[in-house]
Amino acid sequence: MATLVMVTGVLAMAQLISTATANNLVARHSTVATILAEQKLEQLRGLAWGIDAAGALVSDLTTDTTTVPESPVGGTGLQTSPSTALQRNTPGYVDHVSAVGRIVGRGAQAPPTAVYTRRWSVEPALAGADGPLVIQVLVTANRDRGRADQGNVGRLPGEARIATVKARKRQ
């Protein structure tokens, strides 16, 4: 009887440890994912999308933010993304990041060293207009997001999804 009580107690304790560890891991993923999402958002916010002194539109449509340092060519800059950019890894709108925040891939498939996948979308706030942009970033540590990748793209525990609006400003 005493053994049974002890086994029950220890098993309960083990479950508690497991829960605490799992929750800490989710919290860690949430923290890092949020920071990574903000980093990408700040990168995209820093790209040119304005109006110069002569009144001409200035639009950065080529900067590659998936390289370090950023490359002026070879990327998608603030080009409008495919409508599924947040639902699946779309080259030009995805990069894969290691546990310490280094970009280790940029293709549809995550390399083995990747811990986080960062997807983003760039859409005009007004249909067809060359005006404000809605920029969204999703960071996940899950290789298979299941049904969360469908429809409006949900946010799972440990993930980050943030958005901003970038408007054209006159210099």
Next chain:
Amino acid sequence: MTLVELLVSSLITIAITAALLGLADPAQQIFQAQPEASDLQQRLRVSVDSLQKDLVMAGAGTYAGPSGGSLNYFIAPILPYHAFGDAPDPTQGTFFRSDALSFLYVASAPSQSVLGAPLPPGTLDLRLAAPPNCPAPTASQLCGLTAGDRLLIFDEGSQWDVFSIDQAGMGAALLQHRGAPSVASYESGAFVAQVRLGTYHLHSDDAAKVYRLMRHDGWATDLPVVDDVVALQFQYFGETEPPRLTGTPLDERPGPWTTYGPAPPLVGDTRGNWPAGENCTFLVVDGDHAPRLGTLGGNGLTHVELTAGMLTDGPWCPDGVAPNRFDADLLRIRKVRVRLRVQSALASLRGPAGPLFLKGGTARTGYRYVPDLEVQFDVTPRNLSLGR
């Protein structure tokens, strides 16, 4: 119960007990490690939040009264060194530290005005114009400024100083200045605004094993923000194109007269120690203004890294001898990248120095390891990217 049965049941009991006790030790160690892991994450979040909150505002300028716009049209609002206090880095000849960053931005307050009377070098009697945005003066405040408020005075010639209000009221104020008296001479019309400022830096003391993210308040107080921050590094990215004139006549108000940075004086006029028509960002070629700074390559749209060499080789604003001088390339800054590493506060939860631990500890089993957490994030100060 036979003796054999007794022995078997005892054996089973001992085996189970041994297995359970085997679990107890790691469990105890994990119980110690998990709260620390949680605390470490929280310290990381606080560090990131503090830095982001101030950096994203850097450069916000005056927006009420005689508005001057972003500070970036006059002075460098991000300085990669200790820029304030009694002995700022420039007085020691230091103009770059990878682990320190000073920032300035105008407070969201109505206390924005211009000098109503000149402020000669070393003087501390402040007289302000009275634009409509200023609250009516009382016996204890002037344009909303009260004792203890920090004040930024700057002008179109890139001179700047931070003061504190010692006394205010009756249409005037008495200022305080940290360190050596100001040597700048401000004319009537120089901008005056309540300012937020500070310096983030790493305090790293291996002997005492103290590592902290610190924030100096820009005046006299240096306080820890977060303990056990073991690495802090700032990188700067910015415009490839030099400042150019926008076409707004230089004698017309308001500007902006340049794409960024201070406007030059009219050709023929002299400002500071520069030849006629020139300043730290523009020179005169064949009777016209031309950029003094070079193009840094790229397509003109993508940011490039601004290295320590670029940010310390001049030209200097407002000139090469002013105590508050800054490298003109600091005006290019559009993005700051921050690398931050936080460690467990308990040495007993850190293993040997290596990839997991920058500063080694005494933990000898993986159950007790709480590895350092390192992140890198970018901040694009909104007021430094107004045309982007």
